[in-house]
Each structure stands twice: as structure tokens, then as C-alpha cells.
Amino acid sequence: MSQPSADVAVQTNRLVRIAIYTALIVLAVYYLLPFYVMVVNSLKPLDEIREGDMLALPRQWTIAPWLSAWSTAQIGVEPTGLRPYFMNSIFMVVPAVALSTILGALNGYVLTKWRFPGHNLVFGMMLLACFIPFQIVLIPMARVLGILGLAGTTWGLVLVHTVYGLGFTTLFFRNYYEAFPTELVRAAQIDGASFFQIFRRILLPSSGPIIVVTVIWQFTNVWNDFLFGASFADVDSVPMTVALNNLVSSSTGVKEYNVHFAGAILAALPTLIVYVVSGRYFVRGLMAGAVKG
Amino acid sequence: MAFLEIRNLMKSFGNVDVLKGINIEIEEGGFLVLVGPSGCGKSTLLNTIAGLEAITSGDISIGGRSVAGLHPSKRDIAMVFQSYALYPNMTVAQNIGFGMEIRGIGQTDRDKAIADVSELLQIGHLLDRKPSQLSGGQRQRVAMGRALVREPQVFLFDEPLSNLDAKLRVDMRTEIKRLHQRMGTTIVYVTHDQIEAMTLATKIAVLKDGILQQFGSPAEIYNDPANMFVADFMGSPSMNLIPARIETEGNGVAVVISKRGGGEAVRLPVENANGLTAHAGADVIFGIRPEALTDPDGADRTGGGLVNAVCPIEVVEPAGSDTFAVTHLGDIEVTARLRADAAIEPGREETLTFNMTKAVFFDPKTESRIA
Numbered sequence: 210m211s212q213p214s215a216d217v218a219v220q221t222n223r224l225v226r227i228a229i230y231t232a233l234i235v236l237a238v239y240y241l242l243p244f245y246v247m248v249v250n251s252l253k254p255l256d257e258i259r260e261g262d263m264l265a266l267p268r269q270w271t272i273a274p275w276l277s278a279w280s281t282a283q284i285g286v287e288p289t290g291l292r293p294y295f296m297n298s299i300f301m302v303v304p305a306v307a308l309s310t311i312l313g314a315l316n317g318y319v320l321t322k323w324r325f326p327g328h329n330l331v332f333g334m335m336l337l338a339c340f341i342p343f344q345i346v347l348i349p350m351a352r353v354l355g356i357l358g359l360a361g362t363t364w365g366l367v368l369v370h371t372v373y374g375l376g377f378t379t380l381f382f383r384n385y386y387e388a389f390p391t392e393l394v395r396a397a398q399i400d401g402a403s404f405f406q407i408f409r410r411i412l413l414p415s416s417g418p419i420i421v422v423t424v425i426w427q428f429t430n431v432w433n434d435f436l437f438g439a440s441f442a443d444v445d446s447v448p449m450t451v452a453l454n455n456l457v458s459s460s461t462g463v464k465e466y467n468v469h470f471a472g473a474i475l476a477a478l479p480t481l482i483v484y485v486v487s488g489r490y491f492v493r494g495l496m497a498g499a500v501k502g
Numbered sequence: 503m504a505f506l507e508i509r510n511l512m513k514s515f516g517n518v519d520v521l522k523g524i525n526i527e528i529e530e531g532g533f534l535v536l537v538g539p540s541g542c543g544k545s546t547l548l549n550t551i552a553g554l555e556a557i558t559s560g561d562i563s564i565g566g567r568s569v570a571g572l573h574p575s576k577r578d579i580a581m582v583f584q585s586y587a588l589y590p591n592m593t594v595a596q597n598i599g600f601g602m603e604i605r606g607i608g609q610t611d612r613d614k615a616i617a618d619v620s621e622l623l624q625i626g627h628l629l630d631r632k633p634s635q636l637s638g639g640q641r642q643r644v645a646m647g648r649a650l651v652r653e654p655q656v657f658l659f660d661e662p663l664s665n666l667d668a669k670l671r672v673d674m675r676t677e678i679k680r681l682h683q684r685m686g687t688t689i690v691y692v693t694h695d696q697i698e699a700m701t702l703a704t705k706i707a708v709l710k711d712g713i714l715q716q717f718g719s720p721a722e723i724y725n726d727p728a729n730m731f732v733a734d735f736m737g738s739p740s741m742n743l744i745p746a747r748i749e750t751e752g753n754g755v756a757v758v759i760s761k762r763g764g765g766e767a768v769r770l771p772v773e774n775a776n777g778l779t780a781h782a783g784a785d786v787i788f789g790i791r792p793e794a795l796t797d798p799d800g801a802d803r804t805g806g807g808l809v810n811a812v813c814p815i816e817v818v819e820p821a822g823s824d825t826f827a828v829t830h831l832g833d834i835e836v837t838a839r840l841r842a843d844a845a846i847e848p849g850r851e852e853t854l855t856f857n858m859t860k861a862v863f864f865d866p867k868t869e870s871r872i873a
Contacts, residue, residue, distance in 0.1 A: 392587035395554050396648075400601035401575030410600075414591035 251275060251470035258466050274467035278456070278475060282468050285455045291472055294452030298432060300363050301448055302479075305370035306427040312371070313378020313423060314416065318408050320379070321386040322394045332383060338376030343436045346373075354441060361443030369441060370431045377430075378423050385419040386412065421490035429480045449476050505530035505688055506551075506656060511560035513546055513712075520546050522712045524560070528705050531686045537699040538709035539735070544692045545660055547709070551690060552581050552658050565655055575604075580649035581658040584665065586641045588633035588648075594620075595629040598647045619651045622681075639670045646681075659691040663698065675701060696736045700724065708732050727862060730869040733789050739839075742795065744832040745866065746788040748781045755779055757788050757861075759832045761814065768811045768831060770856050777873030778863060786872065787864040792826065792839040794860035798853055800841040807859035813838075818848045829854065 246263055251274050253267040280290035319325075320332050350369055351360070359365035389412065397407045438448040447455075453476045457469045504527030513521040520543045528534045536544040549555040551562055553574035562570050569577045588597050596603075598619060599612045607615075620626040623643045633641055642662065649657055659678075663671045679702055682689055693699055699706050699720070706723045708715040708731075716728040727733035733741045747758045749769075755778050757770040772778060801808050816835075817828040825840045838854050846852050863873040 390585060390587065392583045392585050393589060395552075395574075396581070396583060396587040397589070397600070398554065399552065399574045399579065399581050400648075401604045402600075406604065411589055411591075 247470045247474055251467055251474060253467055255463075255465060255467055274465070274471040275475075277465070278468045278472035282456055282465070282472065283459060283462065284452050285459075291449065291452055291456065291475055294447055294449050295475065297363060297442075297446055297452075298449040298479075301366045301370070301446070302428060302431045304364075305367045305374070305431050306424055308367065308371045309374035309378045309427050310420060310423045312375055314382045314413070314420070315408070316375070316379040317382025317384075317386045318412055320383045321389070322391060322407075322412075323404070332379070335376050335379045338373075339380065343373075347436070347440055350437075351441065361441065361446060363446040365441055366437060366446060366448070369437050370427075370434065373437075374427050374430065377426060381419055381423050381426070382416070385416065389415065418490050421487045425483055425487060428483050432480050504528060505532070505565055506534070506690065507561075507563045508547075508551070509561045509563075511547070511550065511562065512558045513543075513550055513555065514558045520712050521550070524707075524709075524712075524714050526707050526714065526717055528688065528690075530565075530688055533682055533689045533691065533702055533704045535699040535703035535706050536690065536692045536709060537694065537696060537706060537735075538715075539694060541711075542709040543712040544694075544709050548581075548658055548660055548690060548692045551656070552579055553577050578655040579658055580652040580654040580656075581660065582645045582649050582662045584661040586633075586645040586665075588641060588644055590633055593630050593632055594625065594636070594644050594647075597633070597644060598651050601648070601652055615651050619647045622650065623647050638666050639674065642666060642674060646678075650681075650685075653687075655688065657687055657689045659689065661692055661694070663693070664695075678702065697738060700736070706736075708735060710735075725860070726871075727789070728871055730787060730789070730864045733862065733864070737791060739792050739826065739837045741789050741791045741862075742831075742834075742836045743864070744788045744790070744834060744836060745785065746832055747785055748778055748783065748863075750779075750782045755782055757786075757858075759788065762830045762833070768813065770809045770811060770858060772858055772861070773807055781863070781872060785866055787866050787869075788832075789862040789864060790856060791860060792837045794857040795836070795838040796855055796857075797838075797840040797844040797846065798855045800844060801855040802857060805857070805859045807857060809856045809858055810853050811856060812851050813854050815846060815848050815850055815852050818846055827852075827854075 249266055250258055250263060252270055252272065254269055254271055254273075257265075257268060278291055280292050281288055282290045284291065284294065316335065320328055354360040354365045354368070357365075357368075359368060393411055394407055397411050402410065432448075433450060434448070435450045435454070438451040439454075442448060442451060453472050456472050506526075506528050508524055508526040511521055511524040512519065524547060526534065536547055538544050546555060550557050553569065553572060553576075557570055560570075561568055564577060564579070588594075589600065592600065595616050598616050602612045602615065616629070617626070620629055623646060625640065625643050625647060628636060628640055628644070633644070636644065642665075645662070662678075663674055666674060675698060678691075682702075691698075691702060700723075703720050705717065706720055707717045708723060710731055716723055716732045718726070723732060723736055727736065727741070730743055734743060744759055748755050749758050750756075751769070751771055755772055757772060759768040759770070761767060798810060813829040813831060813836075815827050815829055819826040819828070820842065823842055825842055825844050825846065827838045827840055827844075827846055829836050829838060840846060862871060864870065865872050
């Protein structure tokens with residue numbers, strides 16, 4: 210009796226698996242299709258795109274659109290390509306991500322291990338910062354940047370993104386450190402370690418997953434931001450997203466779709482790389498602290 | 503002057519009073535055990551000694567120096583935590599050496615101290631491992647090593663054995679006692695296990711609801727409990743606390759205990775009844791430990807004061823080394839501890855011997871000791 214029923218169980222199991230995998234593959238193809246369109250069309254001469262078949266592979270492969278998008282395409286009034294703006298974005302993103310991550314980690318450390326009266330109120334207010342729409346702060350922020358003399362500079366953008374990211378990074382680190390055993394901090398206190406020594410020697414070495422989560426989150430947000438870039442950047446601090454818009458929406462000359470596709474991929478590439486390199490930590494880190502292990 | 507002195511210590515969290523005027527002192531080299539049920543404030547008391555919790559009022563001094571308000575690292579103490587609190591990112595050697603590294607002690611001196619301690623605790627072969635690669639008992643040893651290497655004036659142990667399995671717990675208990683005998687350093691030790699308290703301590707402080715119930719040597723706590731809580735909490739199986747009456751009998755008094763079903767009451771004459779004559783005619787709680795209530799042949803005849811009485815036996819539990827018999831007196835279950843081979847059968851009336859020199863008496867209302 211048990212033999213046939215076991216067989217049935219195995220078969221049903223296999224059918225369910227086939228159904229699941231089919232659904233997953235179909236969905237994966239569906240989501241990858243736009244990327245496919247971008248890649249093939251960025252490797253075609255413009256004539257082939259004009260023929261109208263967006264899905265066809267290039268008959269004549271070329272990397273000219275990529276070279277053009279990178280170094281010679283017309284951005285606004287200058288034929289510089291996206292390269293200088295790519296560098297602008299890097300100079301903006303790296304300090305902004307580093308600063309907001311470090312400050313978020315310190316905030317989380319203080320809010321969980323050095324509790325003070327009203328710590329929950331402070332945390333609540335920092336959480337609120339996550340829900341403030343970008344548009345609301347535009348004008349006050351412009352005023353503040355003006356007062357600080359940072360208007361139109363890359364450092365001004367770094368400041369904006371650091372301040373704006375603090376709510377999220379604090380939330381991440383606070384929840385992660387909440388589950389971190391307080392006895393370790395106490396043991397280190399008895400060992401004589403100072404506030405920063407405990408942070409650097411005890412907490413940070415155990416914070417790998419949450420640092421990865423925060424870096425991915427902040428990198429993606431800051432790199433992809435358009436509104437702050439368009440509002441606060443000057444000629445020599447325009448980030449990649451704004452430059453891409455200037456490339457694509459130029460109203461003069463021929464619309465070079467293959468160059469636009471290549472430029473769009475270039476703009477998306479860094480976030481893609483960050484995800485591929487450290488993505489597996491992302492889910493793990495997001496779940497950390499959710500379940501007591 | 504006492505080495506570790508706690509004077510009138512109060513601790514409140516908000517408007518909740520956790521410790522209500524604790525006074526404890528212990529001589530140098532003593533082994534003080536703080537014992538009590540969960541939530542009695544014993545861990546909080548230890549944390550205030552360590553400096554991990556600020557005190558609300560009162561004073562704590564170590565070696566004649568007040569440490570209230572001092573940072574934990576300045577109190578010359580070392581602590582072993584319940585969870586061991588080993589730094590997960592460091593090796594065993596780094597864990598043990600971390601405090602010295604922070605204090606700026608050089609690498610060679612550090613290595614020497616680590617080697618000495620690891621030899622003492624037999625963890626030399628584990629020095630390069632991470633805490634996650636150690637068993638519970640090994641982690642326990644490393645945690646102790648981290649404390650020992652400081653050579654502090656006072657060791658603080660916060661329920662260090664509660665995460666170990668039963669066998670290992672007994673082994674480590676012996677080991678802690680041996681370490682204490684060898685090093686002679688003052689120890690303050692928190693536990694909820696009264697056997698640990700009895701076996702390890704030179705002085706026991708029993709706490710309940712933030713109030714010190716009794717402070718004394720293990721023998722004092724065990725034989726002369728100050729109130730019913732201490733009597734009931736210390737000892738396993740715990741002391742029988744039997745509702746009874748004191749009646750005058752001849753020149754002295756007798757303890758009269760009713761039997762179930764209204765049978766003839768058990769009368770136990772008391773020889774040295776000095777404290778009890780004043781309570782003649784009053785209801786009291788008669789406390790007698792199971793080992794002072796035994797079969798006539800197993801009774802301790804050295805002290806006198808033995809009184810026989812016939813009691814109904816309800817259950818007999820052979821435990822190997824002893825046989826426990828449950829009888830019913832004064833409307834509660836009463837445990838007697840007999841010889842392993844005592845001839846006794848459940849459901850019969852058997853003669854039991856009460857060692858009245860070991861008996862204690864409490865006021866049923868205030869629950870405090872009257873004789």
C-alpha cells in the first residue's frame with residue numbers, strides 16, 4: 210500500500226516543480242526583455258533601428274554607439290559624452306554613501322546600546338524622515354545650501370543625500386543592533402573599551418550583512434536620484450541621471466537611439482554591478498533581526 | 503573592615519524600586535552567593551557592583567575604596583556573564599587578551615598572561631579558535647579565562663552555569679570552587695540554584711522582591727532560616743512547613759499537628775522550649791527538614807530530641823541513596839527522608855521519628871521566625 214502512494218507523492222511533487230520553474234522562467238524572460246532590447250539596439254547602426262524591428266539581433270555589430278555615448282555625444286551644449294558626468298556621479302555617490310552609512314551605524318549603536326531618555330522619540334523622528342517626499346525639501350534645502358556656500362557643488366549634493374539617507378540607514382542599523390547582545394557591550398566596558406573602541410572592535414566586525422544592505426540601498430538611491438541632481442547641480446556637478454536626460458531629450462539634430470540605449474545602460478551599470486557583487490547579502494541582511502536565531 | 507561592603511543600596515528604574523536598602527559585607531577571599539527566585543533583583547545587584555547599572559542611593563566599596571560612580575573598568579573587577587559574552591569576531595586568545603590590549607599592555611606580556619591562564623584552565627589548544635567553534639563548556643572556560651587574566655580584586659559571576667547541561671554544571675561547579683581555593687580572590691556569584699549556593703558559598707544572601715531576606719553562612723541559612731521564604735527556598739526537597747498548635751504539656755510545651763480525617767492528633771513534646779512557652783495556645787508553622795523526619799532506625803541519635811509519632815504514609819519514592827516517603831500532616835503533604843532500605847509501605851500507618859532539635863517555628867501571619 211505504501212509503495213504506490215509514495216510514487217504518487219513523488220510524481221505530484223515533480224509536476225508542481227515543473228509548473229513553478231516554468232512560471233519562473235517565463236517571468237524572468239518577461240523582465241529581461243527590456244534589457245535585451247536595450248543591449249541589442251545599442252549594438253546596431255542607426256539604420257537598422259529605423260527599419261522598425263526592435264527585437265532583431267544586429268546584422269552588423271558595432272560598438273560605435275557605446276563609444277559615442279561615453280565620450281563624444283552631445284550633452285546639452287557640449288560634445289563631451291557621458292564620461293565627465295559619470296565621474297561627477299561617482300564623486301557624489303561614494304562620499305554620500307560612506308557618510309550616511311557611518312552616521313547611520315553610529316545612530317543605531319547609540320539608539321540601542323547607549324539609551325538615553327527620549328531615545329524612542331528621537332528614533333521616531335528619524336523614521337519620519339523616511340516618509341518626507343523629496344519635493345517638500347527642495348526650496349528649504351536650496352536656501353540651506355546657499356547659506357553654507359555649497360550651492361551647485363558636488364559637496365552640496367553629498368550633503369543633501371547624506372541627510373536624506375540618514376533616516377533609512379539609522380533604521381537599518383538600529384534594528385540590526387537591537388538584536389546584538391548587550392552583554393557583549395558590557396563585557397567590553399568592563400574590559401575598559403571606550404565608546405568608539407566598542408563600536409569599532411565589537412559591533413562593526415559583526416555588521417557585515419547590514420553594511421552591505423545599507424550600501425546597496427544608499428548607492429542605488431543616490432545614483433538613481435534625478436530630482437536633487439536636476440535642482441541643485443551646476444554645470445560642473447551634474448550627475449549621470451541628469452546628463453542622460455540631456456542626452457536623450459536633446460531637441461536638435463538626429464535622434465540617435467542606439468547611442469541613447471548605450472547611454473542608458475552606462476547609467477544603470479554601476480547599480481547593476483553593486484547588486485551582482487553583493488546582492489546575496491541583501492536579502493539575508495534585510496531578514497536579519499526579523500527572526501530570533 | 504569588610505573587603506566588599508554594600509551599604510543601604512537602593513536602585514529604582516523609574517518609579518519601580520528594584521533594590522530596597524541592601525546591606526551586605528564580605529571579608530577578603532570570601533565567596534558571596536546572591537540567590538533568589540527570578541526577578542528578585544540579584545542580577546541587578548551584581549550589575550550595580552560591576553558598575554553597569556548606576557545606583558539610586560547608598561554606597562558600594564571594594565577594599566575600603568568607594569566605587570559608586572566609577573566606570574566598570576576602574577573598579578578592579580572582572581565579570582563572567584550568563585551568555586559568556588565572548589566577542590564573536592575574535593579568537594579565544596584575542597578574547598582573553600582584549601582587556602590588556604585596551605589597557606596598552608605589550609604583546610609579549612599579553613602572550614605570557616594568556617598562556618598562564620589558558621594552562622590553568624586547560625584551554626591552551628583552543629587559543630586560535632573562534633567562539634562559534636567551541637562547545638558550551640569550552641566557552642565557559644574561555645569566559646572565565648578572560649576574567650582571570652585581569653587578576654581583579656573581585657570576580658563577579660552572573661549565573662555562569664545555567665546554560666550548561668546537568669553533568670557539566672556539576673563539574674564546572676567543582677572547578678569554580680577549586681579555582682577559588684587556589685586563587686583566594688573574593689567572588690560574588692549570582693544563581694537561582696540553591697544547591698550551587700550551598701556548595702560554593704562562604705556567605706549567602708537570599709533576596710526576594712529586592713529585599714535581603716537573610717545573610718549568613720550556608721549552615722546558618724540552612725539550619726536557622728530567618729523566615730518561611732528562606733526556609734522554603736533553600737534545600738531540596740524543601741523544608742516541610744506544617745501548620746500546628748503549641749500546647750502546654752507538663753513543664754514544657756508540645757507541638758500538636760492535626761491528622762487528616764480527624765484522627766488522633768500528633769503530639770510532639772519539645773525539650774528546650776524557651777522561645778516557645780510564650781506562644782502556648784497559639785497557631786504556628788512548624789518547620790522540619792525532610793532529613794530530620796525519618797524512620798526510627800535511621801535517626802541521628804547524637805543530639806537527642808527524638809520524638810516518635812505514627813503517621814499515614816501516602817507515597818513512597820525510592821531514590822537510590824534515600825527513600826522519600828510522603829505523609830499528610832496538618833493538611834499539607836510532608837516529605838520524610840528515610841534510609842534507602844527502610845521497610846515502609848504506602849497506605850499504612852508507620853512510625854516516623856522527628857528530630858526536634860532541628861525544628862524551627864514561624865509566625866503564620868508575619869512568616870518570620872519565632873523559635
